[in-house]
Amino acid sequence: MKKKITNNLGLKLLSLFLAFFLWLLVVNISNPIISGTEEVPVEIKNEGVLTAAGLAYEIVGKSTVTVNYRVHILDEYKISSSDFKAYIDLENLYDVTGAVPVEVEVVSHKTELSSSSVEITPGVIHVNTEELQRKSFAVQGKPVGIPKTGYDLGDLKITPEYVYVRGPVSQVGQISYVGIEFDVEGATADITGTASPQFYDANGNKIEELSRVTVDIEEITYEQSVLKVKSVPVIFNVGGTVASEYEYLGLETSAQSISVVGESSLLQSLTAINIPESELSIEGATGTKSLTIDVTKYLPEGVDVVGNNKNITVKLKVEPLVTRTLTLNLKGLPETGREDDYKYSLNSDSVEVTVKGLEEALNNLDADQLEAEISLAGMIPGENPGVLNIEDTDTYRVISYTPFTVTVTETVAPVSAGADNVAEKEETETHSSETTE
Missing domain, CATH: 2.170.120.40 (YbbR-like domain)
Structure with missing residues (x-):
């Protein structure tokens, strides 16, 4: 196969050359006309017509057109889109449909291109207008x-x-x-x-x-x-007294400190932001108060809060006092003031103790936590009112407890011990009499 291709290679190459030369000779002699196309951008003329009327416009679809032309084959290489100028004139805008005819001009290579042989697609462009x-x-x-x-x-x-x-x-x-x-x-x-x-x-x-x-x-x-920027603590000055049978528990706040900005000299002298009692009054309060405070009112001129954090929320917690009754077992309680010559007995095994405080604290309170003591000081033989010593705390105070009595009796001395004492006493008196005589 390879021999068939290479056989008479010179003759074959000569034949190709003669064929191309013959084609070139025919083209140069006949120079036929062929068709071509170029994509050309559309220019806008007389925009001021719409602007003066208070209108804006927008071209619908493509803002280019296809130019079809005819040219001799030998001149085809010279032709480009820059040889044509396509435009619409907004003075020719048809208001009803928004259509404007497209015009085309040959701007260069006019001898090679005939205007009569130039056509455009599409022939009109649609324009939308609005105010x-x-x-x-x-x-x-x-x-x-x-x-x-x-x-x-x-x-x-x-x-x-x-x-x-x-x-x-x-x-x-x-x-x-x-x-x-x-x-x-x-x-x-x-x-x-x-x-x-x-x-x-x-x-x-x-x-x-x-x-x-x-x-x-x-x-x-x-x-x-x-x-x-400087972080400054906020001091809350709470004033006033809550209503009777209520207690102030303290405050909760959304910010213990605030970041502020300003000149260094101003920030150096600013050590705290003081919220006055007039803003945080609990006078006569019977419930928790929620407040929103604008801290910028208490900043010196030239200092401001960082970001949008000028408002802080404060909750002044106030709750009512409630009472609760606990059963206290008297047996085994510590005693104070006991006399060795007396014997003590209680007429009750337990008493009811009423305490007052905050509901949450009382709910968790047990009678054993009262740390009560029975006071026997100053009691005399017979029946005596019972006395309990119970100290008040931060979470409760004792209101009352049910009465009870303590029976006190003298302790009886043993007989043998008494006889010995009498004999000793008589001997002492006899000895003293003899000495006097």
Whole structure:
């Protein structure tokens, strides 16, 4: 097979060359006309006609047309899309359908291209129109990043504070606010600069494409102050007295300290934020009070709270006192004031002790926790009112206990011991008489 291909290779190559030469000779002699196409962008003329009428426009579909042309084959390589100019004139806009005819011109290689041989597809372009709107927006700053630890952002000055946006109603209506972004990452000092305005929707998302909207100011100047941060304790001064049979239990707060910003000289002298008694009064209170306090009222001028933490919540806890009766077993209780010459007996095995305090504390109180003692001091033979010693605590106080009696009897001395004492006494008296004589 290989021999068949290589046999007479020179003759075969010569045949190919002669065939190409013959083709080239025929083309140059005949130079036939062929068809070609180019995609050409459509230009807009007389936009001011619609602008003057308070209208904006938008091309429906593609903004290019296909130019079909005929040219001699030898000139085809010269032709490109830049040889044609396609345009629509908005003065020719047909209001009912929004159609505008497309015009095309041959701008170069006119000798190779005949205008009569040039056609365009499509022949018309549709244009939508709507009213123009001019609306004012306040410019908002959108810092990007976080200042260095121990610093926070202060006041932001924006110039100008307002801009005017102009465009189709449908596009301007998408804008919720105009903002500028600038970098504050790691900042320890004031930041100044300029930034281009951006459009944002109601969710704070940037709107990237609003092709027909313009802003009257292209650059916005900003001055962002950066301040020192200090954490300052909050002191709560509670005043007044709760109503009878109620008790103040203390307070709960959403913040024991507040981070504030300001000039270093001002922060140095600020050691605490004092909330006065007038804000935290419990006078006559019969229940828990919940308060919201604006701490900025108690900050010196030039010092402000970091972020949106100016309001702190305070709960002044006040609860009613309740009573509870406990059964106290008298047997085995410690005794004080016992006399050795007396014998003591109780007429009751137990008593009911009534205590007053906070419900939660009393619910967990057991009679054994009262640490009661029976006082026998000063009792004489016979029946005596019983006395219990029970100390009040922070959680309860004793209101009463049921009466009981203590019977006291003298202890009887043994007979043998008494006779010995009498004999000893008589002997002593006899001895004394003899001595006197």
